[in-house]
Amino acid sequence: MNQPTSPTLSSFQDLLVIELAHIYNGPYCGLMFAHLGAEVVKVEPLTGERLRARSRxxxxxxxxxxxxSNKKSVALNLKSAAGREAFLGLVDEADVLIENYSPGALGRMGLGPDVLLERNPRLIVASGSGYGSFGPYAGLPAMDLTVQAMSGTIATSGFADGPPVKTGPAVxxxxxxxxxxxxAMAALFDRERTGRGRHVEVSMHDTMYPMLTSALSALYNYPDQVFPERTGNRHSALSIAPYNVYPAADGWLAIISSSEEHWAGVCRALGLEELLEDARFRDRHLRADNMDALDAAIGEVTAMFTRDELTKRLEAERVPCAPVKHLREVDNDPHLIERGMIRHVDHPKNGRVPTVGNPLRVSPDVGTAPITPSPSVGQHQTEVLGKFLGMSAEEAEELRKS
Structure with a gap:
């Protein structure tokens, strides 16, 4: 896809998104709106949202x-009458409100979805939470680690002879x-047809179930067999081989063979053509049954070559493979840089630092829009409250002192 000629989607430039959110879940949703050109106003407590406190x-x-990035910050005390009134004034003007407080928390403050939609019937209230607003787990405290545990994600990570391990990313x-x-986008589309806003919610726990498709399918595809929950770097159902991370002279390399063409390519690339005639590996079922022997034979060869050497050999045979990159390598990944996913901003406190680009490429309008650094607490107090509520600078700043 060619580089875009204009920075954002013009239809998003008229959207006002209120982000009443913290940590990763809600703010990433807000970031996606911000990258597309919406005006995203982050409403924070007077001391800032919780993620800011991680700095030493x-x-x-x-x-x-x-x-x-690309957000504006307003600091309000929602428990004060003035702060609440200013917040509701922004709600009156908003198209979307993103929140990831614990279920019922805003309702206890008199700011639940019913109240917000009564004030602004065209508003989309988008609520993110660990387990949703109903169900046996709804009231449980939830963070990425606990939802990974409850969803079965941790049970499937690690090796069969070791303890369960969380995934590295905050998945x-x-x-x-x-x-x-x-x-939220589905609700906005519906609003275009009906003129009505609505409340939508997403449970982090709900989103993990479909991600376990391979692991769960082993239970149903092979009901008479017992599979380990944790299969390391092998296929979750142990039904594909070779499918693993193999040693290289300078690290590790992932190889997957999902077809007979791939399998033949692996053998040719590694000089293991004799395995093509080996009765143990004649078809994909036999290769899966004998994957210990197969992995040992492949690993003995891969260990003699660097990741780059192996990659060139395997790619020449059109075999899916990739080096296991270290984080320092990812930080300078030329592919991510060219596609605009690794962007750099000049931050007033931190200097020049990397930040997250827009993964949604909508040709020819969106991709590498200009990036503004994350705001300081209440940085846009006067601008936002003046624009939408008609407050003077003195009135707007007074709310930060309440």
Missing amino acids: DDSDPQEFIMLN TDLSGGIHLFGA
């Missing part, structure tokens, strides 16, 4: 910078944020 000094934590937080963006 006066700088902003990198994770906050990465998830809050449930970010999955919840992505799905919440999708739910």
Whole structure:
């Protein structure tokens, strides 16, 4: 896809999104709106949202910078009459409100979806949470780690002879944020047809179940067999081989063979043509049954070559493979840089730092829009409250002192 010629979707430039959210889940949903050109106003407590507190000094934590580009910040005390009134004034003007407080928390403050929709019937209230607003787990405290545990994600990570291991990425937080963006967009599309807003919710826990498709399918495809929950780097159902991470002279390399063409390519690339005639590996079922012997034979060869050497050999045979990159390598990944996913901003406190680009490429309008650094607490107090509520600078700043 060619580089875009204009920075944002023009239809999004008229959207006002209120982000009453913290940590990763809600802010990533807000970031996706911000990247597309919506005006995203982050309404924070007077001391800032919780993610800011992870910094050990006066700088902003990198994770906050990465998830809050292109947003504006207003600081309000929602428990004060003036702060609440200012917030509701913004709600009156908004198209979308994103929140990921615990279920019922806003309702206890008199700011539940019913109240907000009564004030602004065209509003989309998008609620993200760990387990949703109903069900046996609804009232449980939820963070990425606990939802990984409850969803079965941790049970499937690690090796069969070791303890369960969480995934490295904050997969449930970010999955919840992505799905919440999708739910909000679906409601906005519906509003175009009906003129009505609505409340949508996404449970992080709900979004993890379909991600376990391979692991769960082993239970149903082979009901008479007992599979380990944790299969390391092998296929979740142990039904494909070779499918693993193999040693290289300078690290590790992932190889997957999902067809007979791939299998023949692996053998040719690694000089293991004799395995093509080996009765143990004659078809994919036999290769799966004998994957210990197969992995040992492949690993003995891969260990003699570097990742780059192996990649060139396997790619020449059109075999899916990839080096296991270290985070320092990912930080300078030329592919991510060219596609605009790794962007850099000049942050007033932290200097020049990387931040997250827009993964939604909508040709020819969206992709590498200009990036503004994450805001300081209440940085846009006067601008936002003056624009939408007609407040003077003195009135707007007074709300930060209440």
